Amino acid sequence: MTHTTHVTATTAITTRTVEYPADGLTMVGHLALPAGTDRRPAVLIGPEGPGLNDFQRRRADALAELGYVALAFDINGGRWFTDPQEMLAHTTPLLADPDRMRGIGHAALDVLLAEPRTDPDRIAGIGYGTGGAIVLELGRAGVDLRAIGTVNALLTGRPGEAARIRCPVWAGVGSEDPIMPPAQRDAFAAEMQAAGVDWRLVVYGGALHAFHHPRIDHEQTVLPGIGPHPLHAQRAWQDIVGLLAECVPVT
Template sequence: MTTVTTRAVGYPAGDLTMTGHLALPAGAGRGPAVLVGPEGMGLGDVERRRAEALAELGYVALAFDLHGGGRYLSDPGEMLARCMALLADPDRMRCVGHAALDALCAESRTDPGRVAAVGYGTGGAVALELGRAGAGLRAIGTVNGLVTGRPGEAENIRCPVWAGVGSEDPIMPPAQREAFAAEMQAAGVDWRLTVYGGALHAFHHPPVDHAAPSGVGHHPRHARRAWRDVVDLLDECLPVAR
């Protein structure tokens, strides 16, 4: 197994001090890097493990902060209120995303010309918004974060986009999926959408220690498939020299 090292990384984002989780692969040279965006609850152990799994594959990976101070919101009501406010403010999403991207690119092990962004839920929406802002990404992956942007701005996306969603997700229903597809297609983006049959919202996320809202549920088989789809996207667009 490849030796991975990790550390907390502090960085500013507007009026917040963020705390991300950086995972570094073995070696000393520069290499491709991946931003990992968390679900609306914020940076937790699941996102930390995902960053570490990507480092095992040879990527410099930064699981970024959504709420400041590395906060993880265990109260569903607080999480929903904070995320709805963030999702309604594209400029704020870009601030959060660009701050994390800058922190990742400032890492000496990162090749700043070879960076991708992968996110889940709200973190996936942030990854997409980075693309709409014209960030120089090699790939964007979003699971459950199929949020459409301001008219015409998807034309700024200059990399392939892969999206995954559960067929029974009430937060990302067919109308939302269709709007996302129409936005990507109209902008001429190289895009793909995978619908996982029978899966609810946050199907990729292991069960948490508080009661999940209606329409949210873990689907272990599709969670494994979605991870493989993310890795395949990175293998295609951001291969690691082996």
């Protein structure tokens, strides 16, 4: 069961915070609705390991301005981890447990489906880092998504389960990302190809892990191999918007 904790309206979009249970936590998501009252295609947006922050909330708002119902979902029970070791202690076991990831993804999907503006036949999933891995696991679980887009996500899954993916998959990674080195990228390509998935992998030259995310002033420590790349961040966003326009057009 979801409930609204606050509502904000602009001339173009309406946003609200939704709380819902998942993974033994009370998740705090951000739902953005486009202008109008008709049903629209919808997008799940998964955050990176530290949690849901204004970066993904703004992405949801931007997609709502384009005409999508957009839910930026939570993975940490409303927390944003500033200590990278604390974040790793939380996300490492999660990333090793596809069933837990799917549970978090399904709970967010239920919130999106409960929104009357959502067209249940036109839903896509995009995600960053851990959130991207969660969206991919929804695809491997056979959820009927129209597109999957990930940036800096852990891309490989359990053998054979990619055959359940029903939609195009787009993935963006940095060439200098130590978490997704060439061997891991090759393993993803082999997995998708063997499963007959319509897949694309874009490698952004010179970019590190989390290249999509601007540096946050209050973060005092950053793990090695992590850093922003504003130009590639904008390119990756344009690629995701293009994927959505192709697979779940608003018109």
